[in-house]
Amino acid sequence: MKIGIVRETAPGERRVAVIPETVKKLTAKKFEFLFEPGAGMGSSFPDDEYTAAGAKISMDVWSxxxxxxxxxxxxxxxxAKLREGGALVSTLYPLFNPDLVKALxxxxxxAISLDMIPRTTLAQSMDVLSSQANLAGYYAVVYGASRLPKIFPMLMTAAGTITPAKVLVMGAGVAGLQAIGTAKRLGAVVEATDVRPETKExxxxxxxxFLQVTGVEVKTGQGGYAAEQSEEYKKKQAEMIAGAISKADVVITTxxxxxxxxxxxxxxxHLKSMRPGxxxxxxxxxxxxxxxxCVAGQDAEKHGVKICGLVxxxxxxxxxxxxxxxxxIEKLLVHVTKDGAWNINLDEEITKGCVIAREGEIVQAKVKEAVK
Structure with a gap:
């Protein structure tokens, strides 16, 4: 199997799907790699590292x-440039992109949609949503700290004591937990809220x-996500977190x-209740x-509070x-191939979840329903 590594064309996208380390590992397992010049430069992987790992440079990777x-x-x-009958491994978000699914x-x-990999223990090593969310949680704290006109840790100086910043993290999934850990390591006092009581520990x-709503039924979600909650829950949650938000220096929502x-x-x-800055x-x-x-992709200010819509x-x-x-990707390819060739079993949980189209048919049940 020849795998093509292409330059990302989406605005602001600096990542690359496959790095030289993976090329080297999979080349030893009967895979071949082609790459477009400069495919890894945005993430600091120059062309010579790809060639040293065994990949071949190509001006026409798509064909x-x-x-x-x-x-x-x-x-x-x-x-339109994809080889007919070929394969694509990417984050496709097919439930939001029915026209793309039809075109593929x-x-x-x-079409293998990495964002559709089940969030199970077996699939953890293949779960791009979790791996990327982990980094997002870290960066959100660093970004928030850089915009705050205060420092995070407590300092005792000759000029007096500086009290630590207060950080509130809303949502204790992968990104939220990383945000909590990062803020704590930077010296902040951290509070967190989540609709799932099991995240308290x-x-x-x-x-x-952990700030927890009590006295009302909590709906449980699937796949590590929260479920839409009742109006009564939302009202009690709003009352509970109002005080926490008003006291917070940085709020991170996930x-x-x-x-x-x-x-x-x-x-x-809530924004009105927060301190300026x-x-x-x-x-x-x-x-x-x-x-x-909030405006996606922009830093705005309202009531003296900075609102950062990171994308x-x-x-x-x-x-x-x-x-x-x-x-x-490496772990997924090893899972769905044998001796460098596809070995697709649509009865297997991970494969059934992420293979959304094959041989001209939409085969993933949720996607098929969404495309109707």
Missing amino acids: EADTIAKVQKPAPEEV AARKVM QVESLGGR ALIPGRRAPILVTDA SVVVDLAAEQGGNVEG NVPSAVAAHASMCFSRN
Whole structure:
């Protein structure tokens, strides 16, 4: 199998899907690699590292490779360049991109959508959403700290004691837990909230204080995500966190619901209650945002509070993000191939979840329903 590594064309995207380390490992397992010149430069992997690892440079990767590996979904003009009957491994978000799914099926491309890999213990090593969210949680804290006109840790100086910054993390998934740990290591006092009571132990193990809604039924989600909650729950949650938000120097929001707009957690009234100079970092900005008034891709200010609508956060730490992404792809390819050739079993859980189109047909059940 010849795998093509292409330059990412989405605005602001600096990652690369496969790094030289992975090329070297998979070349030893009967894979071949072609790469476009400069494919890894955005994440600090020069061409000579790819050639040293065993990949061949090509000016026409799209037509020469059997399989194309990408970070971002292909643009329409890139879909047209895919080899008919070939394969694509990428984050396609098919539930939001039905036209793309149809186009890939029409070209008889076997489409593997990395964002559809089940979030199970067996699939952890292949889970690009978790690996990239982990880095996003780290970066959100560093970004928030850089915008705050204070420092995070407590300092005792000859001029007096500086009290530590207070950080509130909303959502204790992969990104949220990393944010909690990072903020704590930087010396902040950290509180966290999540609709899933089972995350309390994880939050506290990282040194955070868990804020929990009591006295109302909590709906459980699937795949590590939260579920949409009742209006009664939302009301009690808002009351509980209002005080925490008003006291926080930095608020980081991470709440997502699969296939839905991100829930609003921080309202205009909450922003008014915060001290001037406080910072809110919204990691859900691309899905509509958890913060009222957040604009994806922009830093704004409202009521003296900075609102940071971060997008494509892993690209900000492209070298490590690409490393994690590439290792995820490596584990997946080993799982769905044998001796360097596809070995697809649609009855197997991971394969059934992420192979969305094959031989001209949409084969993934949820995607098939969404495309109707």
